[in-house]
Amino acid sequence: MDGVSATTLPDAAWRHRPGLDKLAEVLGAERGEARFVGGAVRDTLLGLDAHDIDLATLHAPDEVVRRLEAAGIKAVPTGIAHGTVTAVSSGTVVEVTTLRRDVSTDGRHAVVAYTDDWREDAARRDFTMNALYADPLTGRVFDWFGGLVDLAAGQVRFIGDPLQRIAEDHLRILRFFRFHARFGDAIDDNGLAACVARANDLMALSRERVAAELTKLLVARAAVPVVALMEARGIFRPIVPEIDGGGVERLRALANRELAAGVAPDAVRRLAALLPLDIAEGVGARLKLSNADRKRLMLATAGAGDEGARGLAYRCGIDVALDRLLLAGADVSALDRWTAPRLPIGGGELVARGLSKGPLVARTLKRIESRWIAEHFPDAQRTRQIADEEVAAALADAR
Structure with a gap:
């Protein structure tokens, strides 16, 4: 059974990326020696944008490298031990993998051997919808395990x-x-x-x-x-x-708020919703999230504060503010297309008004900033008035 179906891959923007036709030619697509596979095929059949492009080929990795280099296509041996070479053809990046079969597996890693059997390569993949191949020239789709039926039915099947x-x-x-x-x-x-x-x-x-x-x-x-x-x-x-039923309900509420506010779903924010208070940092560390994501996870449940949405965003950044507001059930509409302004006065201007350099300037500037936030970021003229009042108060206290 050759797996050929009556289905043809629809045209899509990714199929016209520069250098893709040349790559397919170099790998022998016209002789059936290379086919698109995986996510690009699946997503295109569903009418979705495809991003990553994968090609499967009969050729062994060293032969793939030889052919690419002979054609002036950059070959990067990203996973050559497992049969994968990254090809960069006129700026288009494609993962090229030799047909494989599993020799042994331990649940984490696999030892593979190369094969020239397309069905054998398809059989080692996870789900039927991910084991669809397409001829780069004709778009003809190959399906050995009912992936097209499962794709149409919306069923993920091993x-x-x-x-x-x-x-x-x-x-x-x-x-x-x-x-x-x-x-x-x-x-x-x-x-x-x-x-x-x-x-x-x-x-x-x-x-x-x-x-x-x-x-x-x-x-x-x-x-x-x-x-x-x-x-x-x-x-x-x-x-x-740590994820329990309460976390699921918090996630459900957060997702509804994101939808209502027109805010894109965010994985860190949603993970924060799933976790009980005070353990987010520990879970982030255990999952080995980046330092930035761990910090954001920890800050996300700190509440909406009392400075308003823009005040919170000014102090914490837009992302953290959105996290805290949405998780707290607060309004985020004030942050729509809002960019945090800069405080229109600096320490040098306070020194020019008579303050001595050092901690006094820093404390006074902080008081000015707090009033500026509380007044919803007034213009430079009003900020100067606030500065005059705070400098006068600081000088009076220093006497």
């Missing part, structure tokens, strides 16, 4: 035995839920049962891999009901046991 797929790579548990949150309608019961049964396998994964999947899941189309399902079925218990 290829073959779900338990075996999970045993090969435990991250597929989280990917199952992430892809369901992004594309799914009716959940696959066999896949769900396997994920629940093997949830403890997630403990073997690196925290970075867990965090990467979780943050993508949290901003997906159906993140809230899927997170609720995961919490109810115990999926989070091995990796983020």
Whole structure:
């Protein structure tokens, strides 16, 4: 069975990126030696914008490199040990991977061997919708495992035995839920049962891999009901046991506020909603989030404050202000298209008014700034009046 279907890949902007036709030619697409695969094929069939482009090829990695370099295409051996070469053709970046089959797996890493069997390469992939290939020249789609039917039905389904797929790579548990949150309608019961049964396998994964999947899941189309399902079925218990039903309800409320305010979903903000107070920093550290994201996670639940939305944004930054306001259920409309102004006076001007350099200038400037914020950022003339009053008071206190 050659996997050929009656479906043709629709035209899409990414198919006209510079250098892509040359790359396909160099890798022998006209002889059936290279095909698009994975997300670009899936998303184009769904009418979505595709970003990353992947090509599968019959050629071994060293032959891929030889062909690319002979054609003047940059070859970067990003994952050559596992058969992947990054090609940069006229600025277009494509991941080129030799057809593979798994020799052994341990749930985290796989030892692979190269093959010339397209179906064998498709069989080692996770879900049927991710095992669709397309001819770069004709757009003809190849499907060995019913991926086109599942894509049309909005069903994320493992290829073959779900338990075996999970045993090969435990991250597929989280990917199952992430892809369901992004594309799914009716959940696959066999896949769900396997994920629940093997949830403890997630403990073997690196925290970075867990965090990467979780943050993508949290901003997906159906993140809230899927997170609720995961919490109810115990999926989070091995990796983020702090997530409970209360967190799910806070996430649901936050998602509704984001939608009402026209604010894009944000993974860090949504993670903050899921976690109880006072433990966010610890969870961020355990998931090995960046220092900036850990700090933001910790600040997100600090409340709306009493300086108003713009005052909060001025002191904390727009992102943190949005986090705190939305999580607190406060109005964020004042921040729409607002840019924080700069205090129109500096310490030098206070010295010119008679203050001595040093702590007194800093304290007076802070009082001026607080009044300026409280008055909703008045213009330079009003700010100078505030400065005159505060300098006079500071000089009087210093006598």
